[in-house]
Amino acid sequence: MDGTARDGGRMKRSRPATRERLLDAASEVFGERGFAAATVEEVCERAGFTRGAFYSNFATKEELLLALLDREEAQVLERLSAAVDTATRDSSLVSVVTGRLFDLQPFGSGNYGLRAELSLLAVRNPELAAPYLAARRAFRARFQPFLERALASAGLRLTVSADDALVTIEALFDVSARDALIAGADPNAGDNLARRMLPALLAGMTTRHGD
Amino acid sequence: MDGTARDGGRMKRSRPATRERLLDAASEVFGERGFAAATVEEVCERAGFTRGAFYSNFATKEELLLALLDREEAQVLERLSAAVDTATRDSSLVSVVTGRLFDLQPFGSGNYGLRAELSLLAVRNPELAAPYLAARRAFRARFQPFLERALASAGLRLTVSADDALVTIEALFDVSARDALIAGADPNAGDNLARRMLPALLAGMTTRHGD
């Protein structure tokens, strides 16, 4: 599936590969339990290693967090770049924006836990603020063309800054996911809050093109 | 200031009073550090007690959390009830809604850390889901008249459900506070995201009354 392949079920021993697996596990565990409650033991278990492997690759749990943030940003931008060409135009404005945001969601698709965790960590931990803001800004900057093209092809134009628009749309999707998760519902359900409110939100921040 | 007064700097010994002070401290510490990273030691220090006092009032840290959630809900509803009559009508729709939400914000005014923490705990901890949802629903149910009266007096009517509207507005205020905090700015600044976007948001989900 990926470059660092397994050979017969046992991953070939390679530093980058174990780092990746540890980071994968960390993104899961941090999302599920939160950074503070997460133990490096659990991260290692989930990755199929012992703590020895971990401390051979990372100095502390904090360092793992930093590395995770870096990688998440890289992954998101990568995913966005790869998706630029797939310009669907057969569907409605709302479903285009919705689909794009769900697919390309920063910090992993549908992974609300990790997203929320990272944002709270950024609020509480000043040293995370800069990388966090940079990552999110980069995402919005790259997503912006999507939104504007989708709007343009519907004959609409933003009446607020594109950045404000994107932040607000993201917030809507986040709260939609959050409330669904808390209520035990499917965050991607067709009748979720995001889908109900997005038309109104888009309507409020756009006008017809010749205005 | 309050009923359980100090007598010359030393609080009179009373179980309810210490509970209150512990809960106050907990709301601070949980908001600042997060529930998992918070130690009961720090909560007690902040409240001016030792852990002995704590374990005399609460069995575990989790129980403290439950009690906190209960109290926050009660406080919010109380604050809402007390504010029902102060119906300002000299200011714009936006500033009315804005002011009300800032003043009556559930879970303490401006205390983003605690609000976010509690929501994440509710996502991760199924046993918190029900009380959390109940508290939020109660808040929205009581806040709804505010919004609808404010809109009505501006000649507007919602085109989406009042609940959806309130959830979305709250989400906007939350993300506004969050981003300000991360950026090291004042969440209540006059040019924050919430104030910039609220007009568009309200416009998108209302129509003039005779429509």
Place this chain on the structure above:
DNA sequence: CGTATTCAATACAGCAACGTATCTAACGCC
């Protein structure tokens, strides 16, 4: 084919925080 090096496992020491059990002092009551 053997040696050196790298990576991960194991074993260990130390700490921090929880929760308990005991003690002391204040308040209520008669």
Place this chain on the structure above:
DNA sequence: GGCGTTAGATACGTTGCTGTATTGAATACG
């Protein structure tokens, strides 16, 4: 004003997790 009760402080045991130091295996290289 002594006596019982209640609230909070002190002291302690226990656990779980972190981070380090050491050992063992696998790979690369000569």
